[in-house]
Amino acid sequence: MSNAGDKERLWSAYLDGELTAAEAARFDQSLTPDERARLMAEMKVEAQINERLGAEVTCPDAVWQNAVAAVRQNEITSDGIRPATRWIAGLSAVAAALIVATVFIVPRYSPPALASVLSVDQYSCVNDIRVPEAEVNEYLRQRSFFVRIENESSIPTHHKSFLAGVATREHKGEEFVEVYFGCCRRPVKVIVTPYDSKLAGLIRDAAKRSKTPSVQKIDRVGGYIAVLVGEHPAGHVVGHFYSNR
């Protein structure tokens, strides 16, 4: 290694406080006054660089949810439960939870009710009839949901996704919309609800506590959230929801 290279590396190590006290003293003594002045100035340059590179960055909620969803998926499949069996297990769990819910009074956060919202058991029929995007958008407009679907037909064909229907549902007095898709002959749905609705709050709370294994993605679309629910990976469909405001 050349002397210039050694000196360069020592300079860096001195800047980083990585030299021992004795090494730092020796290095300091080897500097001319001008070199020492430059080193002090370089520390300020380094501080400016680090201030910008180290500026706070928040991991987007959707990115974190996707990562956790992948972990949950892995956790379930690594237990040796086949995806097809999970469907039946999921339905049984929801049914059992609904029975429990009718016996006990559940306070503010009601896991069984939310579980039924976040499952696709209400939509278990996947057919091959496409629903026109324009009709779904008109349906949303008439119900004052300022969200539209766009370019759904441009979803890559290898996913074999299609728009299969839309319906209005209710959760604790609040209306929300479910938009159904078939993806690779599996049902998925996107729940659309106002961002400040109680349901949106419940879903976000549950997601934070990692209680939403069926939720693949939560995206903000204008004043709404779009929640992708289902067992089959279909994150791409949420990207076709746009705000009308």
Place this chain on the structure above:
Amino acid sequence: MVTISDPEDFVKEVEKHKDEFYRYVLRTVWDSGAAEDVFASGVLAAFENRMKFKSGTNFRAWMYRILTNKCFVANREVIRAFEPLDEDAMTIEDVQSVGEYASVLDDPEAVFEQCGDEVYRAFKSLSTAQRSCLLLRGIERFSYQEIAEILGIPVGTVMTHLSRGRAKLRKELLDYARDIGVVKSKPRLWVKDDEKNLERGEASQ
């Protein structure tokens, strides 16, 4: 003591640091779309290997090792144990010998005020290894030894990445500052050592 064998414990531990992990991936991979995939696959890889983590050891360093490997794959680069000797590689002394750089050293705050965002573009021009080392040292405050373990390279190579990365970053910033007229040419002749018997003061333009 951090334990992550239980899935819930794992998720909670990662969540505590998710912002800094995401920032590291974003700054190393740079493309935000790719960064999201790299972050998710890094978290998943860590989960799949959580049994290999030894309780009581540095969880952050362990995660950064996994994330760094993912970043290198995403950038299609390889972590080399030794950087090839590059006679043309610019050193910080080379940058400092450029006349205009004196203006940067005179008032770094003022210069960065006007072209601070250029740091991001300049940073992007560095190699993945240089970016990783600078971030792990400057932002995440790992020691040289810890960085060497994270990247799986000798400490000497870490030091080389840091010094070359810093020189290149400064050169890029200087070029930009010069292009937009933020710094002016200001020849500055060093006070040489006594052996060479050269002593000049600062020269005005």
